[in-house]
Amino acid sequence: MMPMLLLAVLLPYNTLVVAGGVAAVGCAAGVVGTLSVLRRRALVGDAAAHATLVGVAMALLVTGQRSLAVLLAGGLVSAIAALVLLVLIRRFTRTRDDAATAVVLSVSFGLGIVLISGMVARGVPGSAGLERFLLGHTAALTIGDATLLGIVSTLAVACVWLGLKEATMVAFDPAFAAAAGWPATAIDLTLVTLVAVMVVVGLPAAGAVLVTALVVIPPVAARQWTDRIVPMLIIAGGIGLVCGLAGVVISSLATRLSTGPVVVLVAAGCFVVSLVIAPRRGLLARWWDRPAAVPTADQQRLEQR
Amino acid sequence: MGAAALAVSWWGWLESIGPMHGWAMATAAVVAAGCATVGSLLVVRRLSLLGDAISHAVLPGIVVAVLLGGRPGGPLVLLGAVVAALLTVGLTQLFHRQAGLAEDAGVGVAFTTLFAIGVLLVTVSGSRIDLDPGCILYGILELVPFDTVPVLGYELPRAFFSAAIVLLVVSVGLWLSWRWQLFTAFDADAARAAGVPTTAVTVGLLVGVSLATVAGFEAVGAILVVAMLVVPAAAAELLVQRLSQVVLLAVALAVTGAVAGYLAAWRFDTSAAGMMAVVLGLEYGVAVLVAPQEGLLARAAARLSYAWRVRCEDRLAALWRAEEAGLPVAGGLSAGPPLQWLRLQGRIEPVGTGYRLTPRGRAEGELIVRSHRLWETWLGQHANLPVDHLHPPAEWIEHHLGARLRQRIEQDLGRDVRDPHGSEIPPERPA
Numbered sequence: 179m180m181p182m183l184l185l186a187v188l189l190p191y192n193t194l195v196v197a198g199g200v201a202a203v204g205c206a207a208g209v210v211g212t213l214s215v216l217r218r219r220a221l222v223g224d225a226a227a228h229a230t231l232v233g234v235a236m237a238l239l240v241t242g243q244r245s246l247a248v249l250l251a252g253g254l255v256s257a258i259a260a261l262v263l264l265v266l267i268r269r270f271t272r273t274r275d276d277a278a279t280a281v282v283l284s285v286s287f288g289l290g291i292v293l294i295s296g297m298v299a300r301g302v303p304g305s306a307g308l309e310r311f312l313l314g315h316t317a318a319l320t321i322g323d324a325t326l327l328g329i330v331s332t333l334a335v336a337c338v339w340l341g342l343k344e345a346t347m348v349a350f351d352p353a354f355a356a357a358a359g360w361p362a363t364a365i366d367l368t369l370v371t372l373v374a375v376m377v378v379v380g381l382p383a384a385g386a387v388l389v390t391a392l393v394v395i396p397p398v399a400a401r402q403w404t405d406r407i408v409p410m411l412i413i414a415g416g417i418g419l420v421c422g423l424a425g426v427v428i429s430s431l432a433t434r435l436s437t438g439p440v441v442v443l444v445a446a447g448c449f450v451v452s453l454v455i456a457p458r459r460g461l462l463a464r465w466w467d468r469p470a471a472v473p474t475a476d477q478q479r480l481e482q483r
Numbered sequence: 484m485g486a487a488a489l490a491v492s493w494w495g496w497l498e499s500i501g502p503m504h505g506w507a508m509a510t511a512a513v514v515a516a517g518c519a520t521v522g523s524l525l526v527v528r529r530l531s532l533l534g535d536a537i538s539h540a541v542l543p544g545i546v547v548a549v550l551l552g553g554r555p556g557g558p559l560v561l562l563g564a565v566v567a568a569l570l571t572v573g574l575t576q577l578f579h580r581q582a583g584l585a586e587d588a589g590v591g592v593a594f595t596t597l598f599a600i601g602v603l604l605v606t607v608s609g610s611r612i613d614l615d616p617g618c619i620l621y622g623i624l625e626l627v628p629f630d631t632v633p634v635l636g637y638e639l640p641r642a643f644f645s646a647a648i649v650l651l652v653v654s655v656g657l658w659l660s661w662r663w664q665l666f667t668a669f670d671a672d673a674a675r676a677a678g679v680p681t682t683a684v685t686v687g688l689l690v691g692v693s694l695a696t697v698a699g700f701e702a703v704g705a706i707l708v709v710a711m712l713v714v715p716a717a718a719a720e721l722l723v724q725r726l727s728q729v730v731l732l733a734v735a736l737a738v739t740g741a742v743a744g745y746l747a748a749w750r751f752d753t754s755a756a757g758m759m760a761v762v763l764g765l766e767y768g769v770a771v772l773v774a775p776q777e778g779l780l781a782r783a784a785a786r787l788s789y790a791w792r793v794r795c796e797d798r799l800a801a802l803w804r805a806e807e808a809g810l811p812v813a814g815g816l817s818a819g820p821p822l823q824w825l826r827l828q829g830r831i832e833p834v835g836t837g838y839r840l841t842p843r844g845r846a847e848g849e850l851i852v853r854s855h856r857l858w859e860t861w862l863g864q865h866a867n868l869p870v871d872h873l874h875p876p877a878e879w880i881e882h883h884l885g886a887r888l889r890q891r892i893e894q895d896l897g898r899d900v901r902d903p904h905g906s907e908i909p910p911e912r913p914a
Contacts, residue, residue: 210719210903215585217589218585218587218588219530219587220585220587220588221535221587221589221590221591224535224591230770231779240906246797247730254900257714261631267771270771270776270779271721271774272527272720272721272777273717273720274529274531274623276529276531276532276587277526277529277531277717277720278717278718279531279532279535280531280532280709280712280713281532281713281714281717281764281767283535283766284535284707284709284713284714284760285710285714285760285761285763285764285767287707287710287757287760288591288756288757288758288759288761288763288764289563289757289760290757290762291707291754291756291757292754292757292758292761294752295748295753295754296751296752296753296754299752299753300752310717315848319636321646326895331604366575367872386598387539387594387595387598388595388598388599390591390595391591391592391595391599393591393690394588394591394595395591395592395595395596397588397589398582398588398592401584402582407894427488435606435607436603436606437601438599438601438602439598439602439603439606440559440599440603442595442596442598442599443596443599443600443603446592446596446599449592453578453581458670459582459583461581474522
């Protein structure tokens with residue numbers, strides 16, 4: 179903790195602002211991502227992230243403003259629309275989940291590119307370089323942006339906390355939840371919407387591909403340490419938070435290192451460490467004490483949902 | 484008139500744009516064909532997301548190859564991309580087996596990490612390589628014709644040449660390994676048991692995917708390669724059943740989408756690669772609508788024709804019951820469309836102000852009533868339902884019982900039974 183505080187004192191104001199925003203997003207993405215990974219929807223966030231481009235372009239076209247809040251609102255609308263489309267494709271065609279995800283992802287991304295290129299060609303003010311929105315522009319976060327990210331992240335975590343029982347039920351056994359009279363579809367849609375919100379909010383912090391990582395990697399790393407959902411949520415949130423902080427700090431120390439990839443690589447490092455040294459499930463533990471590697475009944479029950 | 488004017492104006496600019504756009508379009512078409520060929524197998528094997536992952540994860544391989552002195556589009560870069568792609572798949576499998584991760588989560592961890600490494604390598608190496616992550620993501624089809632290589636005395640665009648080679652390689656590879664690919668795609672376990680080297684088959688497919696991806700990179704960009712890999716194949720899979728047909732149709736759809744997308748992008752002055760993805764998406768949407776049997780239109784048509792048949796059969800049954808009761812012919816029946824249809828079909832004929840059954844209509848109406856009453860009776864005997872609950876199920880099933888089932892129910896009921904309401908059950912008459 180001390181070195182962290184020391185860094186906080188030594189770092190320039192700008193870096194602190196960015197670090198705060200990215201850490202908040204990392205934490206909330208880890209928490210929301212836990213439920214999504216357990217629900218086997220790890221890559222839904224990827225589709226949502228690419229679909230935001232359409233909404234971002236439309237938002238600029240309609241309002242003529244290029245403020246973060248406006249663009250994010252547009253992105254959120256189109257991300258949710260894409261996820262609804264995904265659910266409809268699953269419901270009404272025999273296209274399988276993986277192909278449906280890839281179709282929605284690539285076509286909505288193409289549409290976004292078409293809109294933006296068309297706007298640039300017609301000289302719509304503010305449209306130049308809009309497609310870079312998906313690459314993230316972390317260093318440009320202002321204190322207002324960071325506050326926005328913080329508020330949305332807190333709300334998302336609060337949502338998960340309030341609906342934890344319902345979300346757990348649906349994540350582990352949707353059929354049972356539905357049979358027991360829970361509004362399983364509504365809970366599911368809420369979860370998917372939360373993922374969309376986190377992805378959209380994380381975009382400016384990390385970029386499209388890398389926000390996918392924030393939703394997937396911390397939960398997967400946390401999964402190595404525990405078999406219970408509440409500890410998993412807390413660990414995932416903690417890993418996301420630390421990765422956000424550490425990534426921003428590291429990239430601010432070296433010139434030329436862009437923040438998003440560094441955050442992801444820190445997260446990947448956490449995952450590899452967890453994979454190796456985690457008690458019971460870790461590679462070392464299994465190598466050390468082979469019989470301990472047999473909690474597979476438990477494990478498989480968790481994983482096969 | 485409008486269409487003719489449109490055609491003239493399109494032809495006009497097609498002539499005016501000259502060979503540059505021809506080459507760009509041809510490159511896009513060849514890239515699309517290669518992607519759709521391997522993409523069909525990815526989709527059928529439920530590996531679509533691997534296409535997404537590979538198209539991102541080849542970035543570090545390409546960057547390292549360029550740093551080692553490879554030329555964009557050259558063999559070293561292709562090799563680097565293939566290695567990175569196989570690394571993605573290997574890592575995914577490792578996470579799946581060793582850490583018990585679900586496959587999608589494993590894919591998510593592997594490709595985002597590799598992509599992050601690639602982006603970092605690009606930014607760190609800075610001026611030493613002229614790779615722009617933006618251009619890798621979005622492609623620059625418009626510049627394809629300006630970078631040429633001499634081939635057999637002709638100046639061919641380099642991107643076209645490498646895409647054509649890749650198309651040749653993947654088609655020949657698929658052709659040679661077709662039976663193995665087919666067997667592995669549909670039942671990998673049985674294929675392995677039968678001695679098919681399934682691992683080699685899968686690795687071969689993934690090498691093909693990474694080759695097609697790299698070839699498509701420069702032309703259309705990473706994410707739109709995903710569109711070309713997956714979308715035509717997903718559309719084709721809705722439309723036809725056999726895998727060979729899926730591959731051929733996917734290639735046709737992909738090439739059409741590429742050319743139409745390029746033209747539309749030119750017309751509306753926007754990104755060609757993006758427009759191709761949109762056109763492919765539209766093709767998928769059309770496939771969802773018009774697919775035989777499971778398409779939305781086919782299902783709606785089936786539902787409508789079923790509802791219509793039920794309407795008509797209910798009218799026949801009502802007329803038959805009216806005759807049975809000796810009521811004035813067709814009293815209370817308004818001449819709606821079903822009655823008009825039945826009249827056209829020769830099932831009923833007008834008499835006075837109403838209708839009566841023709842012999843053919845009478846036979847059919849009688850069968851409906853017979854089915855209805857048999858079912859009510861059988862339910863009454865076996866299901867222990869109160870009498871007023873027997874009608875609704877019978878009203879539904881009367882349209883579905885066949886001759887053999889009616890016969891079996893009758894045998895089950897025994898001789899000389901009346902239905903629960905006391906009506907006689909009409910006998911089965913030879914048609």
